[in-house]
Amino acid sequence: MKRTLILAVFSALILTGCGSGTESSYESGSQSESSDFSSTETSEVLSGETSDTSEIQTEEKSFMEKNKDIIVDMQPPEIEEVREGVQYSEFKRYTYYSTTAERDTGVNVLLPPNYSEDKKYPVMYVLHGYYDNESWMTRPVVNIPTILGNLVADGAAEEMIVVAPYIYCSKDMPYCTGMDLKNSLNYDNFINDLVTDLMPFIESTFSAATGRENTAITGFSMGGREALFIGFTRPELFGYIGGVCPAPGLSPLNPTSTTHPGQIDQSEMSFKENAPHVLLISAALNDGVVGRTPYTYRDMLEWNGTEFLWHEITEGGHDHTSVKPHLYNFFRLAFRAE
Numbered sequence: 001m002k003r004t005l006i007l008a009v010f011s012a013l014i015l016t017g018c019g020s021g022t023e024s025s026y027e028s029g030s031q032s033e034s035s036d037f038s039s040t041e042t043s044e045v046l047s048g049e050t051s052d053t054s055e056i057q058t059e060e061k062s063f064m065e066k067n068k069d070i071i072v073d074m075q076p077p078e079i080e081e082v083r084e085g086v087q088y089s090e091f092k093r094y095t096y097y098s099t100t101a102e103r104d105t106g107v108n109v110l111l112p113p114n115y116s117e118d119k120k121y122p123v124m125y126v127l128h129g130y131y132d133n134e135s136w137m138t139r140p141v142v143n144i145p146t147i148l149g150n151l152v153a154d155g156a157a158e159e160m161i162v163v164a165p166y167i168y169c170s171k172d173m174p175y176c177t178g179m180d181l182k183n184s185l186n187y188d189n190f191i192n193d194l195v196t197d198l199m200p201f202i203e204s205t206f207s208a209a210t211g212r213e214n215t216a217i218t219g220f221s222m223g224g225r226e227a228l229f230i231g232f233t234r235p236e237l238f239g240y241i242g243g244v245c246p247a248p249g250l251s252p253l254n255p256t257s258t259t260h261p262g263q264i265d266q267s268e269m270s271f272k273e274n275a276p277h278v279l280l281i282s283a284a285l286n287d288g289v290v291g292r293t294p295y296t297y298r299d300m301l302e303w304n305g306t307e308f309l310w311h312e313i314t315e316g317g318h319d320h321t322s323v324k325p326h327l328y329n330f331f332r333l334a335f336r337a338e
Contacts (some may be wrong), residue, residue: 212236232271279309
């Protein structure tokens with residue numbers, strides 16, 4: 001079946017995503033929720049022929065197909081209320097030595113309330129955005145311990161270990177200094193730290209279940225872009241992949257852009273084998289930072305025939321107001337495929 005897909009893209013956004021929001025300018029290492037991204041440029045990117053898979057049918061529906069109706073726009077308010085009789089945990093900060101960055105690196109870990117060395121727990125890695133650090137996801141405004149604690153108490157999510165790492169990885173630069181190619185490549189380098197240093201640390205320090213069936217990764221903005229990049233390039237490690245308001249730069253949206261070559265080609269946004277049980281992309285309708293970038297990724301995935309779940313957040317912006325509904329959906333899907 002032939003069709004032509006004209007994508008409106010953001011050339012000026014190709015370089016990077018960002019960390020947190022739109023109200024004020026960033027400060028390095030701060031917990032501000034802002035961004036400098038606003039300019040746009042359009043380009044015709046894709047046209048040509050795509051295969052028609054409508055005639056291909058399987059006897060059994062995939063996990064995503066079976067659970068597509070579980071996706072909701074916003075998390076219910078009551079899921080964030082502390083309940084009597086429900087146990088909650090708190091994030092605890094640890095350090096590990098990163099041979100990739102050649103320095104001690106901070107990471108926050110949330111263990112289940114009744115954590116026991118006699119039990120193995122699946123692990124979810126949750127990545128922060130541009131200019132932020134390993135503490136961004138641990139803030140009360142994101143409220144992961146309460147949301148996850150209530151979901152587990154309701155039987156709507158599995159007990160799990162949640163890991164919030166520092167994803168800026170460089171031997172020469174300890175923290176992000178600006179929105180440019182050099183800094184963006186240091187975020188891209190996190191894949192090496194994750195696989196070589198962080199995952200072995202988590203698996204040797206805690207009672208972590210291993211294997212892709214027990215490992216998930218997601219993230220916000222730049223962290224969303226990196227989670228997708230890692231998921232597409234190392235699918236044998238992750239059975240559950242997500243991204244909320246993912247930043248530009250995963251794929252070269254504008255072939256004429258010289259600012260960032262793109263981490264992978266559009267054709268690589270698919271799975272020849274080891275397809276994940278869940279690939280969840282969340283986009284905020286009021287995102288004034290990465291704009292239509294998540295929608296462009298959606299179109300690329302559809303073009304490739306890659307199965308995924310789409311989540312549009314009508315009331316969220318480029319901040320925690322979108323992270324929470326994304327995680328609410330992702331928590332309920334993770335580690336539940338047979």
